[in-house]
Amino acid sequence: MSYEFIRIEQTEHVSTVVLNRPENMNALNSGIMQEIEQVSRSFLDDEQTRVVVIRGEGRHFSAGADLKQPAAEQSMVMLRRSAALGGRMIRAITEINQVTIASIHGAALGGGACIPTACDFRIGSDDCFCGYPEVNLGINLQWHSLPLCVRLIGPARAKRMIMLGAREEAQTLLDWGFLDELVPRAELENATRAFAEKYAGQPPIAVQMIKQSINAVSGALDDAIMHMDSDQNILTAMTDDRAEGISAFFEKREPEFKGN
Numbered sequence: 001m002s003y004e005f006i007r008i009e010q011t012e013h014v015s016t017v018v019l020n021r022p023e024n025m026n027a028l029n030s031g032i033m034q035e036i037e038q039v040s041r042s043f044l045d046d047e048q049t050r051v052v053v054i055r056g057e058g059r060h061f062s063a064g065a066d067l068k069q070p071a072a073e074q075s076m077v078m079l080r081r082s083a084a085l086g087g088r089m090i091r092a093i094t095e096i097n098q099v100t101i102a103s104i105h106g107a108a109l110g111g112g113a114c115i116p117t118a119c120d121f122r123i124g125s126d127d128c129f130c131g132y133p134e135v136n137l138g139i140n141l142q143w144h145s146l147p148l149c150v151r152l153i154g155p156a157r158a159k160r161m162i163m164l165g166a167r168e169e170a171q172t173l174l175d176w177g178f179l180d181e182l183v184p185r186a187e188l189e190n191a192t193r194a195f196a197e198k199y200a201g202q203p204p205i206a207v208q209m210i211k212q213s214i215n216a217v218s219g220a221l222d223d224a225i226m227h228m229d230s231d232q233n234i235l236t237a238m239t240d241d242r243a244e245g246i247s248a249f250f251e252k253r254e255p256e257f258k259g260n
Contacts, residue, residue, distance in 0.1 A: 005032035006039060007057070013050040013200040014193070015043070015098075022058025027066035028111045030082070033089045036115075040092035050204045051196040052096055054115060055103040061128070064110025067246070083230040086111060086143035093118035094148075094215065097208045099199040103192040104128045105185060109167070114141075117148035120211060122178065123192050124170050125185040130178065131167040137249060138241035138257065142229040147222045152178050 009016040017039055019026040026032075043049055056062050065086075074082060093100065093115065102108075102116035105125040113130045116122045132149070134141050141149075141162050150158040153176040161168060174182040183191040199207065236242055240260040248255035 001038070001042065003035045003039070005029075006035045008039065010049075013048060014053060014196045015046070015049040015051070016053040016055060019054070019056040019062055022056075024066065024068075025060045025063035025107065026056045026058065026112065027063050027068075028086075029066040029069045030085060033085050033111075037085075037089045037092045040089070040096050043096050043098055046098075049098055050200045050202075050207075051099045051101065053101045053103055053192055053196055054093075054119060055192070056105070056112075060106030060112075061102075061104045061108040062112025062115065063107050064112040064133070067249070079234060080231065083142075083234055086114070087226075087230060090114055090118045090143045090145055090148075094219075097212070098204075099196075099207060099211065101192060101196055101199075103188060104130070104179075105188055110134055111143060114143050114145035114148070117145055117152060117178075121180045121195065123181045123183065123188065123195055124173060124179040125183060125188040126170050127185050128170045128173070128179075129167045130173055131165060132162045133165040133167075135163060136165040136245060136255065138239055138243075138245035138255075139236040140229065140232050142233045144222060144226045144229060146229070147219065147226060149178075151218055152176075 005021055007018040007020045009018060017036070019032065021027060021032060043052060100119040100121070102119040102122045104116055104122060105128050108116055108128060108130045110133055113132055116130070132141050146158070146162065149162065153161065157176050168178070170179070170182055173179045181191065181195065241257045244257060245255050
């Protein structure tokens, strides 16, 4: 299958999904999210791949949701379905049978940070930084990604990271457990390959069953708790604070939130 916004690289038992919008910092528009969902589901029929790596082309992993994508006129019925696309994408990544590794360099922000948390492991370069700036735009973190962050770094650090919307640097991410390994930028590709080959050499049936069991145990309540996070996003998107957050972002100034 051909894709417009991603590229697939195959080497023996390792498949690499490359986010390929470098001119837009791999910002996540609806097109690339649909393709990530599709390729994630495609691995269900892929017997040869044992490890899936996700990385970004260009200077950054991903700057997050594409704020420049025009909003389509939709009924509330279709708006709710469209808002669920990000959650479907993240769920598709978490449900990949094979071992998944995010290889992170540069920025991984917002939805660009959600994708690595949906993977089994995260390797970062020393120039990487991650954050969830949604709150600074007057909206909540959605895409069923909040519990993924909580499991990695714990409740207090997740509250700090998500509620303040600040960028966290590579060493902090490693210390908190957000990253599994940290390497110099020049060594990221080789380190990711070595990490992937360890798991590619393991017995795939046993490894995949272990992964599925651990995910089921650790995320048993995720859907029950987060099933309406896209509805919450629709609600916050209708607030004055959301409009102020967007205006302040493009005008490069501090927002003045009033709780409206």
